[in-house]
Amino acid sequence: MKKILIVGAISAIAEATARVWAQQGDYLFLVARDAQKLAVLAEDLRVRGAGRVETYVMDANDYAAHAPMLDAAEQALQGLDTVLIAHGVLPDQAACEQSVELTLRQIDTNALSVVGLLTLLANRFEQRKAGVIAVISSVAGDRGRASNYVYGSAKALVSEFASGLRQRLAASGVTVVTIKPGFVDTPMTASFKKGPLWAKPEKIAAIIAKACDSGGGAVYAPWFWFYIMAIIKLIPEFVFGKIKI
Amino acid sequence: MSMQTFNAWGRVRRLDLESAPLVSRFDDLPLAGMSAATVLPFGNGRSYGDSCLNEGGGMLTCRTLNHFIHFDPYSGVLACEAGVLLSDILELVVPQGWFLPVTPGTRFVTVGGAIANDVHGKNHHVSGTFGRHVRRFELLRSDGGRWLCAPDWNAEWYAATIGGLGLTGVVTWAEIQLRRIPGPWINVDTIRFGSLSEFFTLCAESDQDYEYTVSWIDCTGAGKRLGRGLFMRGNHCEGAPDLPPYAAKAMTFPFAPPISMVNPLTLTVFNELYYHKSLRRLSRQIQHYQPFFYPLDGILEWNRMYGAPGFYQYQCVAPMQGGEAAIGEMLEAIAQSGLGSFLAVLKVCGDVVSPGMLSFPMPGVSLALDFPNCGDRLHELFARLDQVVAGVGGRLYPAKDGRMPASLFQSGYPAWRDFSAFIDPRFSSSFWRRVTELA
Ligand SMILES: Cc1cc2nc3c(=O)[nH]c(=O)nc-3n(C[C@H](O)[C@H](O)[C@H](O)COP(=O)(O)OP(=O)(O)OC[C@H]3O[C@@H](n4cnc5c(N)ncnc54)[C@H](O)[C@@H]3O)c2cc1C
Numbered sequence: 310m311k312k313i314l315i316v317g318a319i320s321a322i323a324e325a326t327a328r329v330w331a332q333q334g335d336y337l338f339l340v341a342r343d344a345q346k347l348a349v350l351a352e353d354l355r356v357r358g359a360g361r362v363e364t365y366v367m368d369a370n371d372y373a374a375h376a377p378m379l380d381a382a383e384q385a386l387q388g389l390d391t392v393l394i395a396h397g398v399l400p401d402q403a404a405c406e407q408s409v410e411l412t413l414r415q416i417d418t419n420a421l422s423v424v425g426l427l428t429l430l431a432n433r434f435e436q437r438k439a440g441v442i443a444v445i446s447s448v449a450g451d452r453g454r455a456s457n458y459v460y461g462s463a464k465a466l467v468s469e470f471a472s473g474l475r476q477r478l479a480a481s482g483v484t485v486v487t488i489k490p491g492f493v494d495t496p497m498t499a500s501f502k503k504g505p506l507w508a509k510p511e512k513i514a515a516i517i518a519k520a521c522d523s524g525g526g527a528v529y530a531p532w533f534w535f536y537i538m539a540i541i542k543l544i545p546e547f548v549f550g551k552i553k554i
Numbered sequence: 555m556s557m558q559t560f561n562a563w564g565r566v567r568r569l570d571l572e573s574a575p576l577v578s579r580f581d582d583l584p585l586a587g588m589s590a591a592t593v594l595p596f597g598n599g600r601s602y603g604d605s606c607l608n609e610g611g612g613m614l615t616c617r618t619l620n621h622f623i624h625f626d627p628y629s630g631v632l633a634c635e636a637g638v639l640l641s642d643i644l645e646l647v648v649p650q651g652w653f654l655p656v657t658p659g660t661r662f663v664t665v666g667g668a669i670a671n672d673v674h675g676k677n678h679h680v681s682g683t684f685g686r687h688v689r690r691f692e693l694l695r696s697d698g699g700r701w702l703c704a705p706d707w708n709a710e711w712y713a714a715t716i717g718g719l720g721l722t723g724v725v726t727w728a729e730i731q732l733r734r735i736p737g738p739w740i741n742v743d744t745i746r747f748g749s750l751s752e753f754f755t756l757c758a759e760s761d762q763d764y765e766y767t768v769s770w771i772d773c774t775g776a777g778k779r780l781g782r783g784l785f786m787r788g789n790h791c792e793g794a795p796d797l798p799p800y801a802a803k804a805m806t807f808p809f810a811p812p813i814s815m816v817n818p819l820t821l822t823v824f825n826e827l828y829y830h831k832s833l834r835r836l837s838r839q840i841q842h843y844q845p846f847f848y849p850l851d852g853i854l855e856w857n858r859m860y861g862a863p864g865f866y867q868y869q870c871v872a873p874m875q876g877g878e879a880a881i882g883e884m885l886e887a888i889a890q891s892g893l894g895s896f897l898a899v900l901k902v903c904g905d906v907v908s909p910g911m912l913s914f915p916m917p918g919v920s921l922a923l924d925f926p927n928c929g930d931r932l933h934e935l936f937a938r939l940d941q942v943v944a945g946v947g948g949r950l951y952p953a954k955d956g957r958m959p960a961s962l963f964q965s966g967y968p969a970w971r972d973f974s975a976f977i978d979p980r981f982s983s984s985f986w987r988r989v990t991e992l993a
């Protein structure tokens with residue numbers, strides 16, 4: 310039985326992952342902005358077998374709320390051994406290009422709020438010399454592209470921050486997992502036309518749950534994105550500037 | 555709101571339609587951002603024809619309503635949102651000693667879809683349709699109205715929505731009564747029969763003592779070979795049999811080949827069983843519930859086997875009176891045409907009354923089989939079969955249909971006019987327009 314905190318718990322990917330954990334009887338502390346959706350998910354996870362489910366309303370951009378939330382989680386579950394940070398937004402790239410304020414707000418949500426949470430968590434877990442910290446980044450963070458570089462650069466920050474943290478915490482036995490999903494069919498991507506590269510949240514959830522159990526690292530989800538991104542990263546700048554992907 | 559591609563299970567049509575997901579069961583329908591004049595709920599697309607499509611209109615995708623609400627392992631009452639799949643329910647409840655009260659031949663359908671077609675299964679002669687086990691549900695209308703529906707509460711909306719083809723509004727959640735089981739295993743008898751009359755005798759003998767019955771019948775045999783087949787009957791197995799745990803295997807059919815591959819495949823399976831040396835007239839085995847109820851679910855997306863043109867399924871039910879002769883006549887016509895799949899499914903429906911105004915099952919005998927889409931010749935055959943069905947006072951199953959003439963629908967479902975009063979003004983479907991607008 311694990312004691313798990315999920316931030317952005319009603320994201321479709323987080324929800325599917327919570328179900329995997331609920332089936333194993335784990336204890337869950339769910340954090341999101343919408344109390345009603347949290348209640349719906351909590352009912353569902355109890356039916357599916359979660360040993361315990363607690364909910365907590367918080368906006369990830371409210372930095373002052375981070376530490377009290379972590380205290381509440383540790384108190385409610387009497388400890389904490391796994392954390393999944395899943396919240397995020399897919400900004401309107403064109404709108405961001407016209408607005409400094411909007412661009413910074415998106416980077417705040419997708420990157421800085423995650424950095425804030427990771428910083429606090431790292432210290433708590435480091436002291437205890439145990440635990441798993443998983444964070445959902447994205448393949449979009451592997452290379453900035455014209456179509457979504459505001460989102461991509463924020464995810465790049467998350468990936469690199471997690472990479473450094475992984476190295477730092479390895480010495481204390483704390484695992485840091487970076488999940489890099491490709492295209493996933495979730496509310497975030499509802500307006501996209503789906504094709505063969507698209508995965509269901511359940512598929513990503515299985516990968517996340519497995520990665521949390523098996524020792525960390527950066528995990529592409531599904532695996533084939535490793536190869537797609539390897540090629541995209543290899544394209545020289547002078548070519549990259551002329552193509553549209 | 556966005557454009558998405560929708561396919562029904564038969565893959566005859568692919569439609570790009572405006573679509574919006576239902577995000578929360580507490581929200582109003584997401585109609586504000588939609589430009590389409592009409593909408594239709596979409597479950598998991600396991601209906602074969604156009605009853606789950608709305609050409610030129612919008613779709614409300616319901617799979618996102620996928621939360622359990624409560625489950626009482628003592629009484630077997632389960633409440634869940636309408637986009638939950640029957641497979642999710644089984645995964646949850648079978649280990650706790652419960653089972654679906656009624657299940658269709660695939661577990662990949664939503665609760666909302668099972669209600670909207672009032673689906674039936676191998677236990678129809680005992681338990682009736684799925685709708686009979688729905689204790690209550692919520693119906694959400696385009697004007698924001700929410701109706702709690704139960705057999706004794708808004709009973710007319712309950713009756714219209716069960717089997718209501720998604721036209722009365724969106725079912726947001728439902729509460730169903732499950733059935734107790736001793737475990738996941740089924741005692742199965744497989745019996746060879748040589749003729750239709752033998753089939754009817756077997757049914758009469760078995761329906762009392764066996765909860766589940768169904769038959770496969772050979773559609774290639776004309777004349778003397780007409781009506782040979784395999785009769786399967788089963789009951790939940792008491793006690794824990796000394797068997798290794800069931801390991802589900804699933805493969806996905808990777809692409810749609812240019813021509814149909816179904817006939818050679820089903821032929822092989824059937825022949826193997828039918829001519830298997832060790833299969834006596836009656837053979838007994840213990841089977842896990844998955845291969846027993848869902849033989850095709852092991853091959854995900856098997857509908858692609860029919861190739862790019864897709865396929866039709868023809869499922870009719872004929873009243874007992876005249877039913878045997880009608881089925882014989884249809885099998886003869888199908889065998890002569892050489893157009894059908896090799897196997898048909900034959901099932902006697904019992905006289906448990908269906909709760910829906912437009913529910914398909916009636917006391918009698920139901921025949922179902924697939925036809926690769928091969929154009930005009932096929933539609934000529936269908937027209938012949940329609941005549942037999944209409945002649946005997948039978949009807950076709952909208953969940954499986956993509957082509958029945960309006961006249962056959964209207965004669966088979968005389969309640970359709972009364973039903974029209976319950977249709978949500980913003981809702982419509984390709985099927986409904988096809989079978990009513992010519993009236
Ligand atoms: C292999 C296979 C075997 C089958 N065997 C059987 C069988 O043995 N017996 C049987 O009866 N059927 C059988 N079927 C048919 C299937 O059970 C029905 O078509 C079922 O309704 C499909 O459910 P779905 O969730 O895929 O819904 P869809 O096919 O997407 O939609 C079906 C109908 O439900 C409506 N709907 C969906 N969700 C909602 C909602 N939330 N509120 C209101 N309306 C809604 C839609 O508008 C549509 O009219 C079989 C199908 C397959 C593919």
Ligand SMILES: NC(=O)c1ccc[n+]([C@@H]2O[C@H](COP(=O)([O-])OP(=O)(O)OC[C@H]3O[C@@H](n4cnc5c(N)ncnc54)[C@H](OP(=O)(O)O)[C@@H]3O)[C@@H](O)[C@H]2O)c1
Pocket residue numbers: 317318319320321322323341342343367368369370395396397398418445446447448489490491492493494495496497498
């Ligand atoms: N879908 C994809 O293709 C894809 C690909 C790669 C990576 N990802 C990443 O996967 C993660 C999960 O996304 P998803 O696809 O599951 O999408 P989703 O269902 O839209 O989930 C995103 C969640 O983030 C929450 N959120 C946004 N801003 C927040 C804030 N300030 N505070 C708290 N919560 C906030 C949203 O909550 P509200 O409902 O309150 O807005 C929502 O529940 C995200 O980090 C996303 O970037 C997704």
